[in-house]
Amino acid sequence: MQIFADWRTEPDLNRAAYIFRRFLLQEVEDQPDLVAKMDLRKSPEEREREILTFYKNPMTNWALPLSVLLGGDSAFGDGVKRHFLSFVKSRVQYGFGLNLENCDKTLFFNGQEDHLVPSTSRLLLDSDFFRVIGRMIGHSFLHGGPLLTGLSHSFFNLLIGQKDELAVVELKDCPDTDVTDIVLLLQGSGNLTEDECDQVNNLAINWDLPPVNENNRKWLAQSILYHAVIGRREKQIRQIRLGLKDTGVLRMIKERPALIDVLFPRASAQVIEPEMILDRIVWPTVDSDDEDYGGFSLEDTFKITGFFRQYIENGTPEELMQLIQFWVGWGILPQNLYVELSSDVAMPTASTCRETIKLPAKYSTYESFHKDLKAAVSSIESGFGLV
Structure with missing residues (x-):
């Protein structure tokens, strides 16, 4: 029980949340995997229905080891798991394409960045969808996935279980x-x-x-x-609390309320600086005694990697976040980021499972490189499996 006591006293909040998460996962790490299925041959709407069906199961232990089956094939590794959780988070944050309310997109949260509030949709509430959303949030947290950012702080006391009539509402x-x-x-x-x-x-x-x-x-x-x-959304928050309780995560914020800032980080705090990316990049290795590496000359290698470094150094926080999402599948920086030059791709592409970006060596100017990379990076809007 010592590890369970540590998370309540650990001064570093991110470390405390990690210890809590590891405790829940270790309790069931020897049990059979929880398997999520997603068929990439289906339409985005059909895949979203698969996700909702997966998270509607009330009897699931969400701390079980997670495996993902794509199209009914054999299970893939951590990269595909990251993809799956990133796809889930993006739907929680930006809405489902399902025609639930005769509109183009069903949004579970509305409002400005760092002031998001649950939708007041009666259909979503009566269908218990916010409990499903709570499970998605808790499940992604447990398995190290991306979290819902930008939730209004006015709901934090309600989520913890404290009814606060004096909540600060902006x-x-x-x-x-x-x-x-x-x-x-x-x-x-x-x-x-x-x-x-x-x-x-x-x-x-x-x-x-x-x-x-x-x-x-x-x-x-x-x-x-x-x-x-607050008043028009108390029931939605109760459902989200139940979803967090289903995953075991509610206990963490009830017993140590300060950890709610880790579970629901501010969007404005998720800023990626150029140095944060450059410090993690593993560049193509070039042997100075060899004029050619991987089919590319030293001159080409230095030119393309120089273009890429320039793109990163000049990128806005929004552009850099989009680049990382394209590169690894979500907006969380891994320990290492890999860069490869390739003659097999016409546009910059990402192998997110290997945290590798492949850059064509065809570019003679930074302008043409920037144009293609910008177009490729914006393809993250296409969704899971299409990058």
């Missing part, structure tokens, strides 16, 4: 512009017109709040904002 936490317009009216100093009073009162009465008057204006603004962000 205007940015409310994705509904009609509500924020009314809150801004109430927070202003000018007198409200008759039409503005009607707008405020119609919303207040619908939410069982008193009409506006000279004495309750500021209080009503905060009450409307609180209800718009």
